[in-house]
Amino acid sequence: MAEKKLLLWLSQLACNANAHSLLNHPSLEEFQKSFDWLYHPLLPSLSSLDEILDNYEEMECDILLIDGALCAGLSKKGVRMRDMLEHFAKSCSHILTVGTCATYGGIFSAGGEDRSGLHFDGEKRLDGFSDFFEKSISLPGCPVHPEIVVSVITALAQGGSLPLDSYRRPKEYYGYTVHDGCSRNEYFEYKIDRHDFGHLEGCMFYEHGCRGTYSAGSCNMILWNGVSSKTRVGEPCHGCTEADFPTRGLWRTEKHMGIPARLPLGVSKRAYLSLAGVAKAFRIDRFHRRILEDEE
Amino acid sequence: MEEKRDRKIQIVVGALKLFAEKGYYRSTIPDIAGSLGMSSGNLYNYFHSKEELAQEAIRYISSYLAIRIREVNESKKSSREKIEDIVRIYFETARDEPQMIDFFLRVYLSNREVFSDGCEGMVCVNEFITEIMIFFEEGVANEELRNQDFFTAFGLFMGYLGGMVFLYGERMLPKALESYIEDISENIYRALGV
Amino acid sequence: MSRTLRLIEKVEGEVSLSYRVENGRLRAVSTSFFSSRGIEKILRNREAMDALVINPRVCGICGHAHLMATVRALESAMGNPKLTAKAEALRELTLTLEMIQNHFKWFFLTIAPLLGMKSPIQAAIEPSRTAASMIAVVAGQYPHNSYAIPGGVVCEPTIREKSILLYSLEKLIGYFTRYIVDTDFRSIEECEKIENILRMDGYLPQAMRLIMERGWERLGRSRDRFIVFGENGIFRQGKSMATRYYPSLRPDYIEESFVPESGANSVRYRGRHYETGPLARAMVAKRPLIREAHRRYGDSLLSRIMARVCEIASLLHYCRELIAGIDLSQESYIEPGEFPQSGVGWGVVEAARGSLIHRVEIEEGLIADYSIITPTQWNLVASDAEEGILHGALEGESADAPIELIFKSFDVCSVCTTH
Ligand code: SF4
Ligand code: SF4
Numbered sequence: 014m015a016e017k018k019l020l021l022w023l024s025q026l027a028c029n030a031n032a033h034s035l036l037n038h039p040s041l042e043e044f045q046k047s048f049d050w051l052y053h054p055l056l057p058s059l060s061s062l063d064e065i066l067d068n069y070e071e072m073e074c075d076i077l078l079i080d081g082a083l084c085a086g087l088s089k090k091g092v093r094m095r096d097m098l099e100h101f102a103k104s105c106s107h108i109l110t111v112g113t114c115a116t117y118g119g120i121f122s123a124g125g126e127d128r129s130g131l132h133f134d135g136e137k138r139l140d141g142f143s144d145f146f147e148k149s150i151s152l153p154g155c156p157v158h159p160e161i162v163v164s165v166i167t168a169l170a171q172g173g174s175l176p177l178d179s180y181r182r183p184k185e186y187y188g189y190t191v192h193d194g195c196s197r198n199e200y201f202e203y204k205i206d207r208h209d210f211g212h213l214e215g216c217m218f219y220e221h222g223c224r225g226t227y228s229a230g231s232c233n234m235i236l237w238n239g240v241s242s243k244t245r246v247g248e249p250c251h252g253c254t255e256a257d258f259p260t261r262g263l264w265r266t267e268k269h270m271g272i273p274a275r276l277p278l279g280v281s282k283r284a285y286l287s288l289a290g291v292a293k294a295f296r297i298d299r300f301h302r303r304i305l306e307d308e309e
Numbered sequence: 310m311e312e313k314r315d316r317k318i319q320i321v322v323g324a325l326k327l328f329a330e331k332g333y334y335r336s337t338i339p340d341i342a343g344s345l346g347m348s349s350g351n352l353y354n355y356f357h358s359k360e361e362l363a364q365e366a367i368r369y370i371s372s373y374l375a376i377r378i379r380e381v382n383e384s385k386k387s388s389r390e391k392i393e394d395i396v397r398i399y400f401e402t403a404r405d406e407p408q409m410i411d412f413f414l415r416v417y418l419s420n421r422e423v424f425s426d427g428c429e430g431m432v433c434v435n436e437f438i439t440e441i442m443i444f445f446e447e448g449v450a451n452e453e454l455r456n457q458d459f460f461t462a463f464g465l466f467m468g469y470l471g472g473m474v475f476l477y478g479e480r481m482l483p484k485a486l487e488s489y490i491e492d493i494s495e496n497i498y499r500a501l502g503v
Numbered sequence: 504m505s506r507t508l509r510l511i512e513k514v515e516g517e518v519s520l521s522y523r524v525e526n527g528r529l530r531a532v533s534t535s536f537f538s539s540r541g542i543e544k545i546l547r548n549r550e551a552m553d554a555l556v557i558n559p560r561v562c563g564i565c566g567h568a569h570l571m572a573t574v575r576a577l578e579s580a581m582g583n584p585k586l587t588a589k590a591e592a593l594r595e596l597t598l599t600l601e602m603i604q605n606h607f608k609w610f611f612l613t614i615a616p617l618l619g620m621k622s623p624i625q626a627a628i629e630p631s632r633t634a635a636s637m638i639a640v641v642a643g644q645y646p647h648n649s650y651a652i653p654g655g656v657v658c659e660p661t662i663r664e665k666s667i668l669l670y671s672l673e674k675l676i677g678y679f680t681r682y683i684v685d686t687d688f689r690s691i692e693e694c695e696k697i698e699n700i701l702r703m704d705g706y707l708p709q710a711m712r713l714i715m716e717r718g719w720e721r722l723g724r725s726r727d728r729f730i731v732f733g734e735n736g737i738f739r740q741g742k743s744m745a746t747r748y749y750p751s752l753r754p755d756y757i758e759e760s761f762v763p764e765s766g767a768n769s770v771r772y773r774g775r776h777y778e779t780g781p782l783a784r785a786m787v788a789k790r791p792l793i794r795e796a797h798r799r800y801g802d803s804l805l806s807r808i809m810a811r812v813c814e815i816a817s818l819l820h821y822c823r824e825l826i827a828g829i830d831l832s833q834e835s836y837i838e839p840g841e842f843p844q845s846g847v848g849w850g851v852v853e854a855a856r857g858s859l860i861h862r863v864e865i866e867e868g869l870i871a872d873y874s875i876i877t878p879t880q881w882n883l884v885a886s887d888a889e890e891g892i893l894h895g896a897l898e899g900e901s902a903d904a905p906i907e908l909i910f911k912s913f914d915v916c917s918v919c920t921t922h
Contacts, residue, residue, distance in 0.1 A: 026540050028918050029515045030563030030646040036608075036628055037635050037645070045624070054513060055612055057624065062517065063510045089517060089537050090510055120560050124541025155560065156647055210657045211590075211836030237644030238636035240667065246643040247657035248650050251556050264552040264652075269449030271459035272442055282446065283379075286439040294430025305661065 021074035027081025085127035155253035194233035224252035226277035329408035375436035388453035516917030568854030580848030584839035590655035604631035605855035655836035723804035725895030729783030733853030779857030804912035
């Protein structure tokens with residue numbers, strides 16, 4: 014077996030959910046056998062953060078994982094986080110921005126000055142770390158699905174190609190939308206625009222602000238905690254993998270004269286409205302009945 | 310294929326003229342075939358029934374208007390100017406192709422049973438409705454039109470135009486239809502604008 | 504005299520602890536945090552419902568408690584709309600499961616290494632993963648969901664979800680027996696004798712023995728004042744000074760004040776600091792085993808560790824009752840009516856680390872003000888070392904004492920404090 018790769022997890026302004034989420038990976042114990050953590054905020058690590066802060070200039074890692082929003086003024090024990098990130102970024106082979114905060118700035122970027130992701134501030138490209146752009150991979154999500162972290166690290170360790178999009182997100186996971194695989198798809202297809210909370214039926218695109226059809230992610234394909242997803246249980250997708258997360262009015266669909274202001278990814282208004290018009294013309298009884306209703 | 314399609318359109322155009330003269334219910338398949346100089350048997354190769362022909366006719370009208378409104382939608386004009394363009398398209402169609410608007414108002418809207426099987430809801434006028442929706446949606450997105458329910462806006466716009474064309478058809482308007490475009494557009498804008 | 508500065512890490516972020524050593528004893532203890540994320544500022548001028556999505560992101564390990572505090576605060580501002588028993592039970596269940604995963608992680612990832620215990624990583628991961636998937640089966644995912652909304656919950660669990668919950672809970676109970684104490688988990692709740700536990704197998708008795716062997720069992724004693732705001736099937740509201748108990752508290756008696764050197768807000772109730780968390784809950788609810796530990800060792804690190812780990816047994820029992828009581832035929836959600844244009848609401852819950860309090864003020868339909876008071880603020884932040892809870896636990900302690908263990912016996916959450 015090849016030498017174990019050394020991973021380093023450095024939190025910036027974070028909530029620690031990405032770190033906790035990783036612990037939910039079904040094969041974490043096995044994964045841990047192939048990699049060492051120089052530091053992880055929860056898992057057993059080779060060094061303490063204290064030691065790293067004192068001696069980071071003499072240390073290196075193979076894969077650097079950055080969690081949380083970067084903040085220009087953030088320092089720990091007098092060490093500027095920016096300097097430390099730059100040091101490890103130089104020598105490592107890959108950088109992963111873990112979560113929406115580290116990728117785009119995320120939720121906390123509105124809480125203070127000078128906060129952003131590593132390469133992006135929302136959709137805007139930054140150049141502070143642009144020397145490392147080519148070795149960076151973006152794993153947005155609030156939090157990111159643990160399977161994505163584990164399989165991307167594994168793929169990097171094993172070599173081979175990892176197709177990325179322009180935000181440097183792996184296409185295997187971000188080439189889909191959250192809508193793909195949602196159990197409410199039929200209600201979307203046939204334009205049943207009614208949805209009531211607390212029910213298995215209905216699609217939340219029309220009234221309750223579901224952003225699944227235009228948010229990149231595979232929440233409904235790889236499922237959360239191995240069992241479900243927000244939209245499956247009946248919570249709208251809030252687009253937490255996207256550069257603009259969190260938008261405003263997260264529980265209602267913004268509409269212009271009754272027409273959803275945002276349409277499925279890449280679908281033109283004309284295409285959407287034509288199909289919607291056809292679908293709406295037909296009343297399909299099955300979609301107006303409760304799934305669990307007893308039948309005569 | 311292409312040829313068959315063209316021929317179908319010719320039949321629709323001929324039929325619309327006949328419907329306008331004789332009325333939809335009084336026009337029979339042999340009448341329509343006769344007016345086009347073809348045999349009834351031949352016409353049945355294209356349409357199995359008068360209903361089918363009527364449905365094709367409404368799709369044809371919807372598409373005729375949609376193509377023209379789409380050009381308006383794709384222009385860079387303000388919503389106020391677009392309203393005027395759409396009103397003009399509608400009135401010019403009523404003036405130049407009265408049989409179309411006549412069919413839409415007198416046959417399509419008043420004889421829904423003819424369209425129940427195959428033209429459910431608004432499927433057969435979908436192209437036209439889509440363009441109107443795009444016009445509304447963009448007007449709201451650009452903050453020129455007030456955000457409201459689609460049907461309240463649609464009813465106001467189309468009901469108004471339909472009413473004017475009806476008056477025109479009944480020769481009750483003292484002036485030429487075009488001379489109302491300006492005022493009507495202004496009224497619609499005032500009703501729908503922010 | 505120079506101050507010692509120590510980085511306490513793996514407390515959901517880091518805290519910097521500083522003190523002076525005088526004649527071998529700690530003096531002038533204080534804590535400080537590296538940053539603040541500004542959640543309260545982010546919330547201002549947003550639609551009230553947005554808080555349901557933003558607030559869980561305060562914390563990766565107790566975000567669900569923040570969701571519950573938020574939904575209660577919003578509901579209180581709406582005049583407390585009616586909920587079905589099913590919706591209430593589901594909310595209680597997922598909140599309780601979050602505590603269970605927290606306690607397992609804390610004991611095996613935070614405390615065990617400090618005692619030099621060789622517990623396997625599975626002891627932390629298997630139970631927390633199972634609890635997380637149980638939350639997800641009704642709430643969609645964990646961490647970070649917003650499935651509780653004013654009026655109930657968004658989901659409609661069926662027999663699928665119910666049976667997953669049922670059997671996963673049995674798994675959790677199995678982990679308790681395998682990793683914590685090798686006994687029927689119900690017996691912990693009734694047990695009154697510490698010796699009975701000490702004689703058993705499992706990592707809890709092992710940890711207790713290690714602490715006692717080193718003579719640490721009475722370290723970390725503080726003010727002996729406890730407070731519990733949340734109330735539910737197993738927790739009781741009230742405060743307890745040593746063993747005297749006072750019921751019913753008023754959240755408007757809470758005072759928050761910014762402590763500049765700490766970078767966080769301290770919290771008092773009618774002018775005084777209180778300890779919050781499992782030890783406080785056990786004292787207020789008069790749990791026999793923990794009262795016995797308190798009688799012998801005071802509000803020490805051992806009492807704190809025992810209270811938190813033994814609480815798992817009560818939480819598991821509560822989950823079992825909740826799951827059994829869920830009537831799938833009830834509605835999950837009752838439309839609560841329009842949001843008021845203005846109003847004030849309080850949301851109080853017991854989170855893993857203690858009482859969590861949210862307060863929302865709505866004006867013109869938007870959030871005009873939002874404040875969050877987290878358990879770690881109660882336990883860790885004080886402007887006066889003579890008053891604070893952690894300060895009481897460390898002040899005057901020998902410099903050779905297990906300072907980090909005393910500190911972490913509070914189950915500190917840095918990210919919550921720096922919301
Ligand atoms: S992206 Fe979400 S999960 Fe990640 S640190 Fe930010 S708030 Fe936490
Ligand atoms: S609820 Fe959302 S993700 Fe599911 S089908 Fe509807 S739009 Fe798609």
